[in-house]
Amino acid sequence: MADHKLRETPLLDDLQKGPWPSFVTDMKKIAERKPMVNDLLGQLELSYKERVGHWKHGGLVGVIGYGGGVIGRYSDSPDKFPDVAHFHTVRVNQPSGWFYTSQALRDLCDIWEAHGSGMTNMHGSTGDCVFLGTTSEELEPIFAKLTEKGWDLGGSGSDVRTPSCCNAMARCEYACYDAMDVCYNITMEYQDELHRPAFPYKWKFKFAGCPNDCVASIARSDLSVIGTWRDDIRIDQAAVKAYADTGMDIRADVTRKCPTACMRYDGKEIHINNRQCNRCMHCINAMPKALRPGKDTGATILIGGKAPIIEGALLSSVLVPFMKMDKDDDYQEFKDLMERIWEFWDEHGVNRERIGECIERVGLGNFLEAIEVDPQPEHVKHPRTNPYIFYEEYFEDDGTG
Numbered sequence: 001m002a003d004h005k006l007r008e009t010p011l012l013d014d015l016q017k018g019p020w021p022s023f024v025t026d027m028k029k030i031a032e033r034k035p036m037v038n039d040l041l042g043q044l045e046l047s048y049k050e051r052v053g054h055w056k057h058g059g060l061v062g063v064i065g066y067g068g069g070v071i072g073r074y075s076d077s078p079d080k081f082p083d084v085a086h087f088h089t090v091r092v093n094q095p096s097g098w099f100y101t102s103q104a105l106r107d108l109c110d111i112w113e114a115h116g117s118g119m120t121n122m123h124g125s126t127g128d129c130v131f132l133g134t135t136s137e138e139l140e141p142i143f144a145k146l147t148e149k150g151w152d153l154g155g156s157g158s159d160v161r162t163p164s165c166c167n168a169m170a171r172c173e174y175a176c177y178d179a180m181d182v183c184y185n186i187t188m189e190y191q192d193e194l195h196r197p198a199f200p201y202k203w204k205f206k207f208a209g210c211p212n213d214c215v216a217s218i219a220r221s222d223l224s225v226i227g228t229w230r231d232d233i234r235i236d237q238a239a240v241k242a243y244a245d246t247g248m249d250i251r252a253d254v255t256r257k258c259p260t261a262c263m264r265y266d267g268k269e270i271h272i273n274n275r276q277c278n279r280c281m282h283c284i285n286a287m288p289k290a291l292r293p294g295k296d297t298g299a300t301i302l303i304g305g306k307a308p309i310i311e312g313a314l315l316s317s318v319l320v321p322f323m324k325m326d327k328d329d330d331y332q333e334f335k336d337l338m339e340r341i342w343e344f345w346d347e348h349g350v351n352r353e354r355i356g357e358c359i360e361r362v363g364l365g366n367f368l369e370a371i372e373v374d375p376q377p378e379h380v381k382h383p384r385t386n387p388y389i390f391y392e393e394y395f396e397d398d399g400t401g
Contacts, residue, residue: 006033007042011049027119036117036133039083043075061088061136063143066195069153070139086135089141090116091128091154093187096180097167098123104149111145125220126204127164128154158352159197161204163187168209168227174284175209176227176297177325183207185331199342200349200358204306210293211279217305217316222355223338224302224316225325229294232274233283239290240270254286298324301337304356314356316380340371 006028016022024041031038043054054076061072071089078085092108108129113117117133126128134142143153156161163186166172168179186205187194193203196305206217210227217224244250255263255270262276263283270283270290279300284291301323327329341355344367349358359367368375 002318004038006031007038009041009045012041012045013399028126030118034118036083036087037119037162039081040087040117040133042258043077043081043084046077046080055087061139063139063153066153067197068156068159068195071156073133084133087117087133088136088139090131090134090139091124091126091156091162092131092146093152093154093162094127094164096121096165096183096187097170098127099167099170107149108151110168111142111149115142115145126154126161128162147349153195155194155202157197158199158201159195159203160190160193160199161202162194163205163207164215166209166214168207172209172214173288174212174227174281174293176229176293177209177299178327179207179209179225180323181227181327182331182334186335189335193342198346201352201354203355204344204367211281212285219305219313219315220306220307221316222303223341224305225260225299225334227297228279228300228301228322229297230322231294231296233272233277233294234292235270235272236290236292237269240265240287241268243287243290248278248287250287252285257282298322301334303341306354306356310352310354311357314354314360317381319373321376337371337373344370 009024012024015024027037027041030040047054056074056076057072062068062070066273069091071091073087073089075084075087095104095279109120112120115134116131116139119132121130121132129144129206138179146152163183163185165179166175168175168177170180183205186207195197203223204213205223205225206221208215208226210218210225213224213226215221217226229352240250250265250270255265259280259282260276260278262273264271282292299322300318301320302316303319304314320337323333325334325379330344345355345358348362348370349355353361364379365375
């Protein structure tokens with residue numbers, strides 16, 4: 001039990017009512033042994049009462065040698081809430097696919113119980129295991145114990161944020177490339193870019209093994225790597241018949257819901273115009289025993305997604321329609337593309353401008369030319385709205401003057 005008096009929080013108490021679990025209940029349990037969380041409840045209650053946040057940014061804070069991984073947070077009322085005068089967040093780089101052993105989780109919790117508030121966020125929107133609340137004096141001991149157990153800090157600030165991925169081939173039969181291996185490889189390759197901010201703003205990688213995009217990369221990452229295939233969808237017509245025999249209305253539930261109308265069902269077999277398929281995955285999800293991705297697999301590379309921070313939200317759009325994710329070549333084609341993009345962004349990006357915003361500002365054509373990617377039909381977001389076409393004519397000198 002608490003050896004300190006728990007703060008009165010009538011407004012927060014209201015959040016404990018109703019049928020659903022409440023974060024307030026969990027915080028009160030921790031507050032019994034952690035004065036820091038008790039003061040956190042008090043400051044949060046004050047914020048609810050005054051409708052004003054009481055955190056301030058008092059300067060950069062981190063561990064020696066790193067520029068990222070720690071988000072500094074300070075109370076603007078340290079006289080009222082001394083135990084949250086410092087309340088820094090530590091991001092811990094999660095394993096690919098969020099696979100932990102029970103011992104690994106115990107190690108993390110023991111470190112945090114000894115040096116922080118005991119509150120965690122599993123996981124942050126970027127993917128990290130997030131340690132919520134510690135003091136400046138505890139940062140180096142936390143970092144030392146994490147590294148001793150084989151953990152590293154994640155990204156924060158204007159750097160590569162912690163790459164994340166789905167379970168891919170570990171659990172998903174639709175995975176078109178080994179997203180977990182690529183995620184680990186890229187994390188290890190770009191350690192300097194991850195820990196020492198040097199970009200105009202943040203950069204997020206997300207790796208999805210198939211077009212279902214279970215990591216929501218299109219909406220949440222600057223560079224989305226989404227598994228796909230470039231040959232035909234595999235069809236087991238006997239399994240199609242089995243679905244029909246069990247009562248599935250294949251026309252209503254599958255073929256008529258195809259967004260490109262590339263499928264038809266003749267009452268016995270499914271026929272697909274694969275050139276029209278946009279890999280939406282609806283038919284495969286609906287009939288997994290009858291339809292499967294093709295065998296010539298790789299990934300589509302998309303660029304420019306982000307949440308609304310400075311400007312509005314952007315969904316990433318196609319940059320490279322198909323790329324083989326070649327493990328034997330150490331994904332060198334992908335890395336070469338990345339470094340050309342970063343070189344352009346470093347040169348032309350402005351402060352706090354994401355790559356998607358930079359491309360909108362300088363123009364997609366200029367961007368593609370600079371990174372040596374040929375324009376392709378997949379780059380077109382929507383049909384032309386301007387009837388006038390302007391172009392430059394180039395004449396080769398034939399030597400006649």
